[in-house]
Amino acid sequence: MKLVDDFRLRFGKKELVPIIIGGMGVDISTAELALEAARLGGIGHISDAMVPTVSDRRFKTHYVKEKLRTYKYNVASADKSDVLFDLGRLAEATHNHVGRTMTAKRGDGLIFVNCMEKLTMNAPRDTLRVRLSAALDAGIDGITLSAGLHLGSFALIEDHPRFRDAKLGIIVSSLRALQLFLRKTARLNRLPDYVIVEGPLAGGHLGFGMDWANYDLRVITTEIQQYLTAEKLEIPVVPAGGIFTGSDAVSFLENGASAVQVATRFTAARECGLPADVQQEYLRASEADIQVNTISPTGYPMRMLKSSPSIGAGIRPNCEAYGYLLDGSGNCAYVTAYNREVALHPGAKKVVVMDKTCLCTHMRNFDCWTCGHYTYRLKDTTRRLADGRYQVLSAEHIFRDYQFSTDNKIALPD
Ligand SMILES: Cc1cc2nc3c(=O)[nH]c(=O)nc-3n(C[C@H](O)[C@H](O)[C@H](O)COP(=O)(O)O)c2cc1C
Numbered sequence: 001m002k003l004v005d006d007f008r009l010r011f012g013k014k015e016l017v018p019i020i021i022g023g024m025g026v027d028i029s030t031a032e033l034a035l036e037a038a039r040l041g042g043i044g045h046i047s048d049a050m051v052p053t054v055s056d057r058r059f060k061t062h063y064v065k066e067k068l069r070t071y072k073y074n075v076a077s078a079d080k081s082d083v084l085f086d087l088g089r090l091a092e093a094t095h096n097h098v099g100r101t102m103t104a105k106r107g108d109g110l111i112f113v114n115c116m117e118k119l120t121m122n123a124p125r126d127t128l129r130v131r132l133s134a135a136l137d138a139g140i141d142g143i144t145l146s147a148g149l150h151l152g153s154f155a156l157i158e159d160h161p162r163f164r165d166a167k168l169g170i171i172v173s174s175l176r177a178l179q180l181f182l183r184k185t186a187r188l189n190r191l192p193d194y195v196i197v198e199g200p201l202a203g204g205h206l207g208f209g210m211d212w213a214n215y216d217l218r219v220i221t222t223e224i225q226q227y228l229t230a231e232k233l234e235i236p237v238v239p240a241g242g243i244f245t246g247s248d249a250v251s252f253l254e255n256g257a258s259a260v261q262v263a264t265r266f267t268a269a270r271e272c273g274l275p276a277d278v279q280q281e282y283l284r285a286s287e288a289d290i291q292v293n294t295i296s297p298t299g300y301p302m303r304m305l306k307s308s309p310s311i312g313a314g315i316r317p318n319c320e321a322y323g324y325l326l327d328g329s330g331n332c333a334y335v336t337a338y339n340r341e342v343a344l345h346p347g348a349k350k351v352v353v354m355d356k357t358c359l360c361t362h363m364r365n366f367d368c369w370t371c372g373h374y375t376y377r378l379k380d381t382t383r384r385l386a387d388g389r390y391q392v393l394s395a396e397h398i399f400r401d402y403q404f405s406t407d408n409k410i411a412l413p414d
Contacts, residue, residue, distance in 0.1 A: 004249045005403045009043075009236060009259040011167060011193060016109060017041040018259035019249070019402050020196075021266055021395075022240060023114020023144060024204065024273075025049025026363040027057070029263070031101040033271040036395040038109030040403075043259075045144060046101055047114040048094060048131050050324055052085075053364050055093040059100070063089050064321050071320035078339045080319045081330025085121050087130045094134035102139040110141040112167065117148025118205070118298040122326035129156040136160050142167030144196065147205055147300070149177060151184040158188055169194035171240075173207025173215075175223045182233075194236040195228075196261050197221045201242030201373035203263055205300035212292060212301060217241050218252075225256050244374045246405035262402065264372030268382060269395040276392070278366050281305060283390035287376040295357040297325050297333035305369040310362035314341065314353040322360035334358045381410050 009018040021037045023029050023045035034044025052063035071083050098113060105111055113135045121127035135143055136157065143166065145153050150170055157163050169192050172178045178195060185192075199217025200208050208215055221239045228235055236258030243249050249260040266272055267282050274282070282305070289306055296302040304311075317335045325332045334356040341351040362368040381398070382391045393413055401411045 001406045002250050002254065003404055003406060004246050004253065004260075007250075007253045011236075016043060016259070017403060018253060019043070019399060020112075020238060020259055020261040021045060021399075022196075022202075022261045022263035023047040023112075023146065024263055024267070025114065025116065027054045027273040028267070029114070030271060030273040031097070031104065033266060033269060033273075033395050034101065034111050035104055035106070036271055037399060038105050038111050039107035040396060040399050041107060041109045042399065043110045043112055043142075045112050045114045046097065047116075048097070048135065049114075049116060049119060050322065050360065050364060051097050051131070052089065052093040053322065055096040059096050061093065061096065063093055068321040075320050078335065079330060080122070080317070080323065080326055080332070080335060083319050083323045083326065083330065084123055085127055085323075087126060090127060090130050091134040091137075094131055095138045098135045098138035098140050102141075110167070112142040112144050112169075113140050114144045114146050116146050117150050117153065118300070119147075119324045120327050121324050122328060122330060124328050125152070125156065128153065132157045133160055136162040136166055140166065142169065142193070144169050144171060146171040147298070149180060151180060154185045154188050154190060158190075164190060167193040169196060169238075171196040171198050171207075172224075173198050173200075174220060175227055177207070178224060179227070191233065191235055194238055194258070195224065196238045196240050197224055198261075199239065199241035202240055203267075203303055203372035203375075204370050205296060205298060205302050206292065208301065210292065210294065210301055218255075221252065221257065222255070242373055244377060245408045245410060246402045247408040249402055250406075264374055264378070265381060265398050265402070266395060267371065267375070268378050268390070268393050269398055270392050271395045273366075275366050278369060279392060280389055281307065281369060282371055282375055283378050283382065285371070285375050285378070290371060290373065290375055295355065296359055297356050298359070299333070302370055303373065305371055305375070308362075308367065308369040310357045310359070310368035312352050312354050313357065313362065313367075314338065314351045315358050315361060317358055318361045322364065324360050381412070383412055
């Protein structure tokens, strides 16, 4: 019987344990978590989502306060088109986060950064170019392009000296999305180094509609593998979404996947950025406590715990401090929904907004409890303590369980 450890992910001469911990914004996949994956010979992701905020929290910088001070005059205005990021500061913040993570790296694995295109930051191309270039400048091993089609993203960094040496990959949820990406980037003569195929059971935003349950990761992965073989394109394929045990992973690896990307199991890790009480919410959750809804202003469905404080919160938009989802013309679907409710309830001290959420503020405060479909199985991966709480695990324990388990078994902690 095979183990994940019988397989290796190969990038040229480099061999890695074929386990990638996926990016989880905002700082849920922390540097500490990613560093453990790298130390153990796999790949870990940090995320550049809301990186000025993350830098403030980690390194005592003041980017958020500074931005708010600059745009304070606009807080009560419905028009957010003025609220732009300072690109120099954005580069600095990315440098802080990526650079310090890379300096701390030990072991044979790699650290990648997850860059979501949907973080349009009121100037989509300019801000994405800065995020990608600054991550490369700061020595990141690789960049995973996510949450978007990224048809122009390679071109944004084609002149960067590391464009052909850093590992660059993309997350897709369909063969069509991959074909579009390959067609659009063909002139650059630079294929992605890996393709992550994310199915409908993943956490975070989904690359599917509300009919997500009609799709199957195995079917999409096979379609993509067959296409790449037919086109004689040797790009490692990495399925993600609902791979909960080492045996799940082995079944993909035996069918030609080069590695697997996993995340949900690591939300129960000590190194994960979720606050301890929120982590217990994840560990306690049952299947009925999880939903896929459309409250994210990005327009993508998102999976989360139904008890997330972000649902229906109706807080005032915080774009002057954050503003990561402004679309380049100063619009965000939450700002529109909030203004609608304010107009409908003149004089109300507080409004309720059910259809959208202020994702920046709620992700920043760990109040949007996005999670994978199998979050309800987390309780089977650990022990219940005498006080009723669940034991939090080390990332190493979870990583090694994926690497060495067989028979769909999950090793409980000591
Ligand atoms: C809490 C959480 C947050 C996530 N945030 C992001 C994100 O910011 N960007 C992204 O591309 N994927 C995100 N994902 C998706 C993961 O990177 C990963 O591909 C997927 O969840 C793997 O499936 P699994 O969770 O069933 O193992 C998130 C997943 C979880 C569980």
